[in-house]
Amino acid sequence: MxxxxxxxxxxxxxxxxxxxxxxxxxxxxxxxxxxxxxxxxxxxxxxxxxxxxxxxxxxxxxxxxxxxxxxxAGAAPRPDQLHARVDPAWGEREIGAFEAAQVYIEERTASPLPWEDLQPIAQEVVQRVAAASGKGDKGVLDFTVPEALLLIDRVAVRLRSDIRDKVPFSDSISVGTLLWLWQRRDVAWKVKKHGWNAWRVIRAVKSLPTAVLREIEGVIAEGHSSFVTSEGTAILQALLLEEVAAAAVELYSGRLRFSDSELLDLGLASSDLDRARLAASDMPLRIAVAGQISAGKSSLVNALLGADLAEVDVIPTTDAPKTYPTDFDGVETMLLDMPGLDGSDRLARTVAGELARADLVIWTIRANRPAREIDRATIALLREIISGDPRRRMPPVVVVVSCVDALLPGWPFPEGHLTAEAMERVTEVVAAVQQDIADPRATANTIPVVLTEPDWNVDRLRARIDSLVGPALDTQRNRLRIEAKTSGMRREAARAGRGLR
Incomplete structure (x- = not known):
């Protein structure tokens, strides 16, 4: 050299x-x-x-x-808007699994974590969601390739929307520019550092007392800045882990097995039974009307249809499910008039099985019939069938207390306005029905009605059904995902044939 x-x-x-x-x-x-x-x-x-x-x-x-x-920081909770978004279509089990993961995430992100420690914590979050979802035997990667691709598609669409709404100049800066800046980030950091030091020197030359005060101010603000940076890191890590938890809930709930367009195709197969009962076009919503013999189910169907289509008599008239087309809140609906329960175990199981395939259940109970054990047992059997599969979602239930006029002396009242004594009597009957059914979730929507002329409270009943159309559609999507046959030799052979073409 x-x-x-x-x-x-x-x-x-x-x-x-x-x-x-x-x-x-x-x-x-x-x-x-x-x-x-x-x-x-x-x-x-x-x-x-x-x-x-x-x-x-x-x-x-x-x-x-x-x-x-x-x-x-120890006393104040994190703001609600900083949590991951929860799908309103989730059921109770799915929300419970996500909340269980949230508790664990809050414990681990109380202070900032090294970024390399997030992967094992994310795996633990997935395991906890699996356990809370009733799928504790599943591993972290126990999902199919189509499910993973659909998850990537949904996350990408949501990320694109957030970037367009919240990141300035996202529509103007190209990927090439971002890559160029990232490759030269060390140079940019050095320029920033040396530029700041040069500014400090210039400031001291211009006015030494002012420079000293600014340096003291910087020392005081340094602790605040470091605290904000630390807290922001912890919040960002919690958000990332909550997104992992939400994705795990979607995977283990089976919601990613089919997209919305695929569910529309599956709806055609699901309505085959309805088309066999009635030669009509496909109806996306199935509402079943059930109850004991002569509880007023057919009269209720006629009241909801606004026409006398269902046969009404003093003797039981429905020996098999009958289907009637109508609509609620603008959604086409198949209204199923179920056979009346007579106390036999075989019929109760048949009706409960049919109700498990419904999207909304209207349970009719006669106000002047105190024997309600059949109703309680059948509703409990329906809930047992649904809870037997953790993936299933219980359809919304509306309990209709019919024949209220039989317990109201002086009926009918002018313009349907009940007296104070009559209103108290109706309240007592509704409370007795709720107590006898002994299922607060099923009797949360209890509506007393009079179905004979002059009818009473039917408009309120229809309004309540309209308000439950959204949850009923969520129940239908849940049912279609579970009932769809994704396996079978014939289907898999056809899929393989298409792949070889």
Whole structure:
């Protein structure tokens, strides 16, 4: 190696040292002159005491602010808007699984974590969601390729929407520009660092007292900035883990087995039974009307249809499910008039099995019939069938208390306005029905009605059914996902044949 090549690094280092010395020399000279002036006038001791006092005051303020922020951070929960979005179509089990994961995430992200530690924590979150979903035997990667692709598609669409709404210039900056900036991020960081240091020097040259005050302000604000950065990191990590939990809920609930367009195709096969009962077009919603013999089911069907289509008589008229087309809240519906329950176990199981395939259940109970054990047992059997499969969703239930007029002396009342005594009597009957059924979730929507002329409260009943169309459609989607046959040799052979073409 030549001598000049050996001396060049040293000369370059000396060049830098000389530049630094040239910049620092005026400040050092000013400091020495200042100390000499203070010694000459006897102010050195006061200067030292003042400097120590100022430093102690700054340290005390920083400690006090950190202590107050620590108390506030421990007492105040994270804002609700910083949580991952929950699908309103989730059932109780799915919401419970997500909330169980949320509790674990809040415990682990109470303080910022190293980013490399997030992967094992995310795996634990998935395991906890699987356990809370009743799928604790599943592994982290126990899902199919179509499910994974559908999840990626949904996340990508949501990410695109968030970027367009919340990231400025996202429509203007190209990917090539972003890549160029990322590749030169070290240079940008150095430019920022040296530029800031140069600004500090210029500021000190222009006004030394102002520069000193700004430096003190920067020291005080440094603790606040670091706290905000730390808290923001913890919130961001919690959001990422909650998104993992939400994705796990979607995977284990079976919601990613089919897209919405595929569910529309599956709806055609699901309505084959309805088309066999009535030669009509496909109806997407199935509402079943059930109850004991002569409880007023057929009269209720006629009242909801606005026409006398269902046969009504003093003897039981429905020996098999009959289907009637109508609509609720603009959604086409098949109204199923179920056979009346007579106390036989075989019929109760048949009706409960049919109700398990319904999207909404209207349960009719006669107000002047105190024997309600058949109703209670059949509703309990329906809930047992649904809860037997953790993936199933219980259809919404509306309990209709019919023949209320039989318990109201003086009926009919002018313009259908009940007296105080009549209203009290109706309230007692509704409370008795709810107590006998002993299922608060099923009797949450209990509507007393009069179905004979002049009818009463039927409009309120229809309004309540209209309000439950959304949950009924969610129940239908849940049912279609579960009932769809994704396996079978014939289907798989056909799929393989299409793949080989």
């Amino acid at each position: 030549k001598l000049t090549e050996r001396l060049r690094p040293a000369l370059l280092r000396w060049d830098r040292l000389l530049a630094v010395a040239a910049l620092a020399l005026p400040f050092v000279a000013a400091m020495l002159a200042g100390f000499a002036w203070m010694i000459e006038h006897g102010w050195l001791i006061e200067f030292i005491v003042g400097s120590i006092s100022l430093g102690g005051l700054v340290a005390l303020i920083r400690l006090l602010r950190l202590w107050m922020r620590g108390r506030a």
